[in-house]
Amino acid sequence: MLAVVVIGIFLAHRTRFGNQVYAIGGNATSANLMGISTRSTTIRIYMLSTGLATLAGIVFSIYTQAGYALAGVGVELDAIASVVIGGTLLSGGVGTVLGTLFGVAIQGLIQTYINFDGTLSSWWTKIAIGILLFIFIALQRGLTVLWENRQSSPVTRVNIAQR
Structure with a gap:
């Protein structure tokens, strides 16, 4: 999990993708006017979120040694x-x-x-x-x-x- 944090820090602060995410989070209209493709960046954000949620589910299943779908409610x-x-x-x-x-x-x-x-x-x-x-x-x-x-x-x- 430490690797995920380090990769997250790198993505957020050292890449163009991270700058685009902060720009869209601040004001999507301004980001669009600056030439940032808000649609494709938003899709990439959701894809990253899906991957991290999948990783969290796998780690949680290993931790609890069960696959109960409602365990995270x-x-x-x-x-x-x-x-x-x-x-x-x-x-x-x-x-x-x-x-x-x-x-x-x-x-x-x-x-x-x-x-x-x-x-x-x-x-x-x-x-x-x-x-x-x-x-x-x-x-x-x-x-x-x-x-x-x-x-x-x-x-x-x-x-x-x-x-």
Whole structure:
């Protein structure tokens, strides 16, 4: 799995494909106007996602030594929370693979603490992850609004000809 992370970092930050993905995530219309084929890049993103989901399913089946199709039900919240806690914006265009890895580590620490404590129900894991997800989404939204207000504030320009 470490190899997948290293390859993901390389793809995201060192290849043209990674730059196109960030551009489309930021604003698909702008990316299209810059000459990026948003349709083919989106298809390649879905193909990569399918391949990684297949790999995850195989690894999970080996880990559980079973092939039960409904074993991963409920993991969606954990996946989204890991990505958001890692700093990826749900609106797109911002995020890193290492940030997502950090989010997975934080989530793993929470689950491990609740399991080792023994006095808490396993539902507290979902509650804690949900609260963290809410906090991080609110924080991201607040920072986005602050950034947009900062960008749209009028800037006083000095006309060089008036000097």
